[in-house]
Amino acid sequence: DLPLAMPITFGVQCSDHETKDWANSRFLLLVGANPLETRIPDAHFLTDAADDGGRIVVVDPKYSATAAMADDWLPIEPGTDAALGLALVNVILREGLGDLEYMAKYSDAPLLVREDTGKRLREVDIQAPAGGGSAPGGGDSDARFVVWDLETDGPVVIGADKLGLPDGVRPALTGSYEVRLADGATIKARPGFDYVQQAVTEYTPEAVEK
Numbered sequence: 001d002l003p004l005a006m007p008i009t010f011g012v013q014c015s016d017h018e019t020k021d022w023a024n025s026r027f028l029l030l031v032g033a034n035p036l037e038t039r040i041p042d043a044h045f046l047t048d049a050a051d052d053g054g055r056i057v058v059v060d061p062k063y064s065a066t067a068a069m070a071d072d073w074l075p076i077e078p079g080t081d082a083a084l085g086l087a088l089v090n091v092i093l094r095e096g097l098g099d100l101e102y103m104a105k106y107s108d109a110p111l112l113v114r115e116d117t118g119k120r121l122r123e124v125d126i127q128a129p130a131g132g133g134s135a136p137g138g139g140d141s142d143a144r145f146v147v148w149d150l151e152t153d154g155p156v157v158i159g160a161d162k163l164g165l166p167d168g169v170r171p172a173l174t175g176s177y178e179v180r181l182a183d184g185a186t187i188k189a190r191p192g193f194d195y196v197q198q199a200v201t202e203y204t205p206e207a208v209e210k
Contacts, residue, residue: 008108023048028056031081034064059084086203093197100173106163109193110147110171112155112179121146121189123157125181146179147171148191155179 022045036043058070067073103109112121123144149156150170173193
C-alpha cells in the first residue's frame with residue numbers, strides 16, 4: 001500500500017513525510033483508497049484533518065467507508081481513473097496552477113529524454129568512460145542523468161542519490177536541445193515534462209467526460 005508514484009517521481013520512498021502528516025493537510029485526494037478499512041492504524045489522521053477543516057475528496061466507483069466520511073465522492077466508472085488523472089494534469093498545466101519551480105528542482109520533470117530512443121539521457125551517454133569502465137559517481141555513470149541548464153545553455157549531469165539540484169543550475173522544463181554524445185554524434189533531447197505537457201493536451205475535461 002505504499003505510494004508507487006513517489007519512487008518513480010522522486011527516486012526515494014516516503015523519505016519526507018508519513019501518514020501522520022495527513023492531519024496537517026488542507027486538501028486530501030484519495031483515489032481508489034479506503035484507509036478507514038485498509039489502514040485502520042492511520043485512519044484517524046484523516047479524521048484529524050477533517051476536524052481541523054481539511055477537505056477530503058474520494059475517487060472510487062464504490063461507496064466505501066472512506067467515501068462516506070468525505071466531503072466529496074466522485075464515483076467514476078471502473079478503469080477510468082487514468083483518464084481522470086490526465087484531465088487533472090491538463091487543467092493544472094493549462095490554468096497555470098502547478099508549482100513548476102518546485103517540480104524543476106525536486107522531481108524528474110527536467111531530466112532530458114532522447115528524441116531518437118525515447119530513453120533518458122545519462123551521464124554515460126555524454127561522457128567517455130574513464131579507464132574503460134563504469135564507476136558510480138565518476139564521469140561514466142549509468143545512474144546519473146542530464147538536464148539542460150538555462151544559465152550555461154548546456155547539459156549538466158545530476159545525481160539521483162538525493163533530492164534537489166546543484167547550486168546555480170536552472171533546468172529547462174520545455175524545449176528541444178542538441179546534445180553531443182561521447183561518441184561524437186549529436187542527438188536532440190527534450191525534458192520529460194515537455195513530453196507530458198504535449199501528451200495531456202488532448203485530455204481536456206470535456207473529452208474525458210465522454
